[in-house]
Amino acid sequence: MGLVSFGFAQKGTVSGTLTDADGPLIGASVVVVGTSTGAVTDIDGSYSIKLDPGTYDLEASYTGYGSQRLTVTVKAGETTAASFLLSAGISLDDIVVTGTRASNRTNTDAPVPVDVINVSKLSAVAPQTSINQLLQNTAPSFSSNTQTISDGTDHIDPASLRGLGPDQVLVLLNGKRRHTTSLVNVNGTFGRGNVGTDLNAIPAAAIQAIEVLRDGAAAQYGSDAIAGVINVRMKEDVNKLSFNLTSGANFTSEIGPFGGEKKNQDGEVVNLGINYGLPMGNNGGFINFTGEFNYRGSTNRMQEFQGGIFNALNAVENVALQNKVDISSWGMQDVQAMALNVSHSGDLMQQIANAPDLETLQDLLGTDVTDAELAARGQVRSDYNMRVGQSALRGGKFFANMKLPVGENMEFYSFGGIGYRRGESGCFYRLPSQSRTTTSVYPNGTVPRINSNIVDRSIATGIRGMVGNWNVDLSNTWGSNSFNFFMTNTHNATLGPSTPTTFDSGGHSFTQNTANFDMSQYFDNIGSIKGINIAFGAEYRFENFREIPGTELSWGNYDINGNLVNSVTPSELLSRDFLGRNRPSGAQCFAGFLPTNDVDANRSSAAGYIDTEFDLSDAFLVTAAVRFENYPDFGSTFNYKLASRYKVTDNVSLRGAFSTGFRAPSLHQINFSRTSTIFELVNGVSVAQERGTFANTSRAAKLLGIPELKEETSVNYSLGFTAKMPELGVRLTVDAYQVNIDDRVVLTGGFSAGDDEELQSIFQQAGATQATFFANAIDTKSKGLDIVISHRTILGQKNTLTNDFAATFSQTEWDQGISQGDLDSDDDRIVVNGVKASKLLAEKGLVGTYFDQQSRIYLEQAVPRTKLTLSHTLTLDKTTIYLRNTLFGETTEATNEAIFDKDLNLTDKSIDPYNSAKVITDLSVGYNFTPSFSLTIGANNLLDIYPDESDHTFWSSGRFRYSRRSPQFSMNGRFLFARIAFTIE
Known part of the structure; x- marks a missing residue:
């Protein structure tokens, strides 16, 4: 009215x-x-x-x-x-604040799709305890999974919307921009080359609801909002103490033996959340506190290593070690004499003893004797398993949210918190037969451990209220993330037997400070227009990215005299094993950040926007926004958004939107550099590569012809409708979309130095055998359809039934149809078969390395393109039953081994790279013994479903039965849990 x-x-x-x-x-x-x-x-x-x-x-x-x-x-x-x-119950209309600056817009009235997820209620019944996993199983277009054997990405889960990159979704906390992590995903996972925001750094116990805006919003919120916006709304409860304790573990037959032990359960979880709020004053002020403790045990799904473990040299060494003989300075005759004491492989050992020269001896000593040596040592193959599964994590978080009225029309507010997480993840087993293993220190080899110390801090303060008839909000938000690496159970092979076994490998940090000024007012009855909401504001953002070198021992390459290797070190002084193989430098698995990686980079940006919403009538809404943004390193941009909603009836609405977007490469992507050990599959065998990630502005990039980084730009279209059937308690939303992104930033494939002596020198200084770079290699097109149906009905006086169905069908494709004419006139790149490369790359024949097949699969098919979720919540007086089935669609193994055509259709059927769709069932039953005390028991993956076993080409000698490059869902199997919760008011 x-x-x-x-x-x-x-x-x-x-x-x-x-x-x-x-x-x-x-x-x-x-x-x-x-x-x-x-x-x-x-x-x-x-x-x-x-x-x-x-x-x-x-x-x-x-x-x-x-x-x-x-x-x-x-x-x-x-x-x-x-x-x-x-x-x-779940309402048919939830008031939303994301995607609109009007104060009374509902999600069915909004011109763009916004999902409202009541985390406070969902976390009471769902098996998951982390925000990423709650959203993974609830929000239709959200995707996130734990990773394995991927360095830092084992500790912070990448997450995305609509199948786009983790760095193309903006995260807000209470409507204010949240900082990203300092971690760059450079290993073999979805989101490779991207920097995301760690949602798991926010305690679930502090969250009331999460709004997921599934539409481009760069014109409203700025860079990063290409795929959409996730707004986390914190609790404001007062005079209520909430206590929530969850404990559970994986109970599954697929647990693999590790360290000589096979468990009946693993992946133990303990999550304790406490929330309490106090009123402040008599006018609605409050302060709400949340503390959360998290523990997550590691899992292992590797059953038995099937590759080579020992060579003949290891057999000889083992006999010497049993006899307390020092093998660190052995000569040829020492080895030959000891070979005759080996209890197996008699003919081979006789040949070794009689070898006429060192070259012949080395060839013979390299012979595989795994089965015989295992028997001699009383071991089995599974003793040489590595840990393939989720990392172990433990940590705590403390957050606060407060608001204090100041006078009649203003209020001061502040929120934020601190979190600490310590993780431990495994690496590839350093086997006795490998040159990277010092057997005098580890006779049976070793599984190095990556230990992380992750600290996340944030605080936002502001004042808002009415000045005349205007809503005014002045705020400042500061946040930082630091990630430090500590290696244990490892060694620096170039130091020989004098190596330490623990190292400080350095780390990185990212800090962001954002100042905002916003004003808005709703004007009633402007001529024939029912009302206009006008909002405008400005933003200034400062960012800092740092890389901190590790200690010298963590990265050093030492010669046989214990001196650091440099460009003039003679070849005969380089550290080699007895077989003449070079020993890799630095701490095994994760060598320290080099002094040359040391960086302290800053950047600032300024922006201004106008955001208007025109209620032309009760039925017709039109919104328009424009935003100007300036980066000193990438220039200025204007972005626009136009959206509309028309109510066909009181219960049926049509809506659509058009917008442009912009994302400047992150400071991380511009400045990050380091060398990592990457294991690549070559003909089914994992081959170690020391892969250096070099800055796009480096000399190596210039020599190879890598074009300079520039900003990503996007165009976003969406069209949909909403419908309500109040008499049936049903709400339906259907939205189709397309997002075109130009100059998508990717991490290239691995380049070798070839015959270029200058490149060889650069590689040697970095301890690298390959090089990768961040580059704007391609354009992409993403399109999809999201469907959400909610149903709620009351069954008697105290009973309710809620049914929710959500589906997303998405597809991201590399746009191969671009031509030279699509580039700006001042762009010196060239287009080669749809890739934006350089003349030098084309002349060297390296365009296929610049953007390779594996990189393409990560973008297009490494996450499910289809996801369907059907959940039911039945409340019967004191009992709540929750049932959810989620279908995760097909994915493709991100590999260069399989052979595809230009449209990614498999042409060689001898390798099967596909992981078929699977349905995961969650079930929980809760009982409220009193209004303030409840017990819930249940299961995630009740039926113990696993992904398809990978083609044996990808098994890496039995290490990876399930895909580690393109996981659809967790490979942990059935998880059983119990949860108690009580409140004191």
């Missing part, structure tokens, strides 16, 4: 309470429909709004509850009572 004003100078008051069946609702919203005026309920569920005399529609809402409207008439100097009784 429209607003009718009688023009009296004296105001009236509307007041009342918001309650549900159990009592008052704290922090619920009451808004005057069609305006920005409203209130939030106090600790007793009460509210009060002063209004000019007139007749108004009031709408009450609370996340996870159905909204309700009342019509009231306000008289001057009088108080009008208006109370609301809301019904629990």
Whole structure:
């Protein structure tokens, strides 16, 4: 109903309470429909709004509850009572703040798709405890998985929207931009070459709801919002202590032996969350605290190593070690004499003893004797398993959210927190037969451990309120993430037997500070227009990225005299094993960051925006936004967004949007460099490569012809409809979209130095055998369809049933149709078969390395392109039953081994790179013994479903039965849990 004003100078008051069946609702919203005026309920569920005399529609809402409207008439100097009784359950209309700067827009009225996920309620019944996994199994277009054998990415899960990159989704906390991590994903995982935001750094116990905007929003929120926006809304509860303890583990027959032990369970989880809020003052102020402790055990799904473990030299060494003979300075005759004492392989040992020269001796000593030596040592192949599964993590988080009214119309607010996480992940087994293993230190080889110390900190402060008729918000948000690597159970092979076994390998950090000023006002009845919301503001952002070198022992390459190798070190002084093979430098598995990697880079950016929403009528909404953004290293950009919604009926709406986007390469992508040990499959065998990631501006990049980095730009289209059937309790949204991204930043394939002496010298200084670079190699097109259906019904007085179906069908493709004419006139790159390369790359025949098949699969098919989720929540008085089935669609192994055509159709059927679709079932049953105490038991992956076993080409001698490059879902199998929760009010 429209607003009718009688023009009296004296105001009236509307007041009342918001309650549900159990009592008052704290922090619920009451808004005057069609305006920005409203209130939030106090600790007793009460509210009060002063209004000019007139007749108004009031709408009450609370996340996870159905909204309700009342019509009231306000008289001057009088108080009008208006109370609301809301019904629990998933509402047909949730008030949203993401994607709109109007204060009373619902997700079905919004011109773009926004999912509202009540984390507070979901975390009470769902098996998952981390935010990434809660969203993975709930939000239709969200994708995230734990990774394995991927260095730092084992410790921070990459996440994405709509199949785009982790760095193309913007994360907000209470509507304010959140910082990314300092980690660059450079190993073999989805999101390779990207930098994401660590949602798991936010405690689930602190979160009331999460809004997922599935539409491009760079014109509204700035760089990174190409795929969409995730806004995390923190709790505002007061006078209530909430305690939540979850414990569980994986119970599955697929647990692999590790360290000579086979467990009946692994992946143990303990999660403790405590939340408490205090009122501040008498006008709705509060401070809400959350503490959370997390422990997650490691898992292993490797069953038995099938490759070579020992050569003949290891057999000879083992006899010498048993006899306490020092083998570190052995000569040819020492080895030959000891070979006759080996208890197996008699003919071979006789040949070794009689070898006429060193070259012949080395060839014979390299002979594989694995089976015989295992028997001699009383061992089995599974003793040489590495740990293939999730990493072990433990840590804690403390967050706070506060608001304090200042005068009648303003409030001071602040929120943020600190989190610490310590992780441990495994590496490839350093086998006795490898030159990278010093057998005098580790006779049976070793599995190095990557230990991480991750610290995440943030604080936002601001003041907001009314200045005249304008909503004003002035804020500053600071955040940082640091990631330090410590290696254990490892060694530096170039130091021989004098090597330490633990190392400080250095790390990296990222800091971001964002200052914002925002103003908005809703204008009623402007001529024939029902109302206009006008918002504008400015942003200034400062960023810093650092790489911190490790200790010298962690990266050093030492000669046989213990001196650091340099460009003039004679070849005969380089550290080699007895077979003449060079020993790799640095701490095995994760060598330290080099002094040449040391970087301390800063960048600032400034932006301004105007965001308007025109309610042309009750049915027709048009929104328009424009944003100017300036980066000193990439120049200026204007981005635009136009969106509309038209109500065909009260319950059916059409909506659509068009927008442009922009993403400047991150400071990490511009400045990151280091050398890592990467194991590549070559004819089914894992071959170690020391792969250096070099800065795009480096001399190596110039010599190879890598084009300079530039910004990504995008165009986003969406079209959909929403429908409500209130009599049936059903809400439906269907949205189609297409996102075109030009100059997509990727991490290239591995280049070799070839015959270029200068490149050879650069590689040697970096300890690298290959080089990769960040580059704008391609354009992509992503399109898809998202469907969300929600149904809620009341069964009797205390019973409810909620059914939710969500589906996403997406496809990202490399745009091979671009031509030279699509480049700007001042662009000196050339287009070669759809790749934006350089003349030098083309002349060297390296375009196929610049953007290789594996990189393409990571972009197009490494995550499921189809995901369907069907969940049911049945509440029967004191019992809650939760059932969810999720279908994860097909993925393709990210590999250069399989042979595809230009459209990624498999042409050689001798290798099967596909992982077929699977359905995962979650089930939980909760019982409320009292209104304040409950017990929930249940399972994730109840039926113990695993991905398809990979083609044997990808097994890497039995290491990877399931895909580690393109996982659809966790390879951990069945997880059983129990959870207790209680509240004290």
